[in-house]
Amino acid sequence: xxxxxxxxxxxxxxxxxxxxxxxxxxxxxxxxxxxxxxxxxxxxxxxxxxxxxxxxxxxxxxxxxxxxxxxxxxxxxxxxxxxxxxxxxxxxxxxxxxxxxxxxxxxxxxxxxxxxxxxxxxxxxxxxxxxxxxxxxxxxxxxxxxxxxxxxxxxxxxxxxxxxxxxxxxxxxxxxxxxxxxxxxxxxxxxxxxxxxxxxxxxxxxxxxxxxxxxxxxxx
Ligand SMILES: [Zn+2]
Numbered sequence: 001x002x003x004x005x006x007x008x009x010x011x012x013x014x015x016x017x018x019x020x021x022x023x024x025x026x027x028x029x030x031x032x033x034x035x036x037x038x039x040x041x042x043x044x045x046x047x048x049x050x051x052x053x054x055x056x057x058x059x060x061x062x063x064x065x066x067x068x069x070x071x072x073x074x075x076x077x078x079x080x081x082x083x084x085x086x087x088x089x090x091x092x093x094x095x096x097x098x099x100x101x102x103x104x105x106x107x108x109x110x111x112x113x114x115x116x117x118x119x120x121x122x123x124x125x126x127x128x129x130x131x132x133x134x135x136x137x138x139x140x141x142x143x144x145x146x147x148x149x150x151x152x153x154x155x156x157x158x159x160x161x162x163x164x165x166x167x168x169x170x171x172x173x174x175x176x177x178x179x180x181x182x183x184x185x186x187x188x189x190x191x192x193x194x195x196x197x198x199x200x201x202x203x204x205x206x207x208x209x210x211x212x213x214x215x216x217x218x219x220x
Contacts, residue, residue: 004048004195005041006182007032008157011051011091011100012059013130018049018101019149021063021087023070030066032142033129038178039140040108045196046147047105048182050157051095060084062130069132099154099184102191107143114141148188160184 009017013032020027064076064084076084109117114125125141126134160182163170181199 001183001185002187002192002195003162003181003183003198004046004187005043005198006048006050006157006160006180008050008052008176008180010054010056010059011095012063012088014049014051014100015091015095016063016066016130017103017144018146020146021066021070023067026070028066028070029146031129031144033125033131033136033138034140034142035137036178037110037139039142040110041105041179041200043196043198043200044105044107045198046102046191046194047144048102048160048184049100050160050180050182051091051098051100052157052176053097055088055092055096060088063087065132066130069127095153097157099150099157099160101149101154102147102188103144104147104194105142105144109141109143111139114138147194148191155184157182 008014009032013030015021016028016030017032020029060081061076061084064080067080067084068074068076071080073080109125114122117125123134126132129138129141131138157176157180158164158172161172161176162181162183163175164172165183179199187195
């Protein structure tokens with residue numbers, strides 16, 4: 001049994017982060033941007049990625065824009081939109097509320113840091129994540145890379161969530177936002193080797209240490 005941090009995010013994004021978004025014969029691996037400041041963390045290492053039970057029709061437009069950009073086009077075509085719709089439906093049906101895989105978190109960029117970055121670095125942050133049209137209110141950018149993708153859906157989130165397994169259990173509806181703590185029976189060696197100390201102490205000074213450009217060029 002291993003205890004580690006987890007994020008639970010909508011299926012199209014969870015799958016694109018760990019398994020890659022298919023673009024022709026390639027896969028594009030995306031980073032994750034978050035609306036809340038609570039996603040800032042000094043933790044670095046393996047993170048479990050679960051697909052959530054929520055779906056949002058607007059995700060199809062986001063994925064269509066990512067597909068278009070990955071193909072070097074400025075605007076999504078009706079083909080991109082159709083492909084995005086299929087991808088969103090399929091990822092939701094297969095992965096909802098299940099473990100999809102693991103990523104390595106290697107940096108955190110705050111909105112303040114992003115706003116001070118050069119225009120090119122700011123643009124690159126968005127290109128690497130999902131909001132390629134730079135339309136969202138982003139507070140935290142998580143620099144991640146894929147570590148291990150499952151081919152079949154893993155455990156259901158509530159069967160791994162420490163709060164759900166506690167006695168009495170927490171209020172899952174209210175709590176399944178932001179960083180989560182999960183306990184998993186089976187974790188590949190490549191993942192367990194990179195699980196850091198979790199949860200981390202609050203108020204750590206290492207928070208958000210890396211500058212955007214350092215993160216963008218780390219391991220690129
Ligand atoms: Zn829970």
